[in-house]
Amino acid sequence: QITLKESGPTLVKPTQTLTLTCTFSGFSLTNSGVGVGWIRQPPGKALEWLALIYWTDNKRYSPSLKNRLTITKDTSKNQVVLSVTNLDPVDTATYYCAHSTVFYDSSGYYSYFNYWGQGTLVTVSS
Amino acid sequence: DIQMTQSPSSVSASVGDRITITCRASQDISSWLGWYQQKPGKAPNLLIFAVSSLQSGVPSRFSGSGSGTDFTLTISSLQPEDFGTYFCQQANSFPYTFGQGTTLEIK
Numbered sequence: 001q002i003t004l005k006e007s008g009p010t011l012v013k014p015t016q017t018l019t020l021t022c023t024f025s026g027f028s029l030t031n032s033g034v035g036v037g038w039i040r041q042p043p044g045k046a047l048e049w050l051a052l053i054y055w056t057d058n059k060r061y062s063p064s065l066k067n068r069l070t071i072t073k074d075t076s077k078n079q080v081v082l083s084v085t086n087l088d089p090v091d092t093a094t095y096y097c098a099h100s101t102v103f104y105d106s107s108g109y110y111s112y113f114n115y116w117g118q119g120t121l122v123t124v125s126s
Numbered sequence: 127d128i129q130m131t132q133s134p135s136s137v138s139a140s141v142g143d144r145i146t147i148t149c150r151a152s153q154d155i156s157s158w159l160g161w162y163q164q165k166p167g168k169a170p171n172l173l174i175f176a177v178s179s180l181q182s183g184v185p186s187r188f189s190g191s192g193s194g195t196d197f198t199l200t201i202s203s204l205q206p207e208d209f210g211t212y213f214c215q216q217a218n219s220f221p222y223t224f225g226q227g228t229t230l231e232i233k
Contacts, residue, residue, distance in 0.1 A: 046213065046224055046225070046226045046227050047170065047213055047224040049221055049222040049223065049224070052222075062220075064127075096169055098169075103176075108219075110217045110218070111217055111222070112160040112172055112175040112176075112215065112217055113162075113170070113172060114172045114181060116169035116171070117169065118168075118169060119169050
């Protein structure tokens with residue numbers, strides 16, 4: 001059974017750095033064809049993909065966050081960590097981590113998110 | 127970025143109805159399209175991937191079709207538990223993008 005759970009602060013001040021941890025079980029990020037992604041959702045709005053890390057340790061980021069994101073994995077702890085720097089109130093959202101089964105070929109990797117954590121609401125406010 | 131546009135934004139239907147939600151990509155995404163259902167206060171749930179492949183455990187009343195830029199999600203016989211918001215996602219190229227959502231209300 002695959003489960004994921006996000007943890008981290010619920011209230012962060014503007015300009016600070018947010019660090020979120022995704023702790024998972026039921027799979028290993030050393031297995032071929034596996035990824036973990038972060039997706040956020042501002043209140044009442046649509047989903048926004050942020051970052052993805054693969055079993056190979058390859059990483060992909062959303063360009064719209066302009067180098068504010070860092071994603072890392074600790075396979076011994078079954079954790080993936082996302083850092084977001086220079087927070088602004090517009091970053092207020094529920095942040096989800098999600099397991100991805102990765103399809104890949106000579107052209108690249110293709111991911112859908114088939115298991116999700118419960119999400120954690122992060123409010124950015126002074 | 128590839129823009130994903132869903133229509134309608136909301137729909138109200140009765141139990142037993144057949145409903146269709148459309149998702150249009152701003153450029154060709156081949157068959158790299160998924161659909162998610164989200165209920166209030168809950169995480170999204172993957173229903174369909176690669177246009178028409180049903181995720182394990184998803185009822186067969188859900189189906190998907192399309193290719194290139196135009197895709198549809200169909201619920202053949204609406205059930206009370208199908209309320210919620212539906213999102214499409216393109217997995218063809220980075221950054222991955224989602225549609226703005228279609229809210230389904232059961233009359």
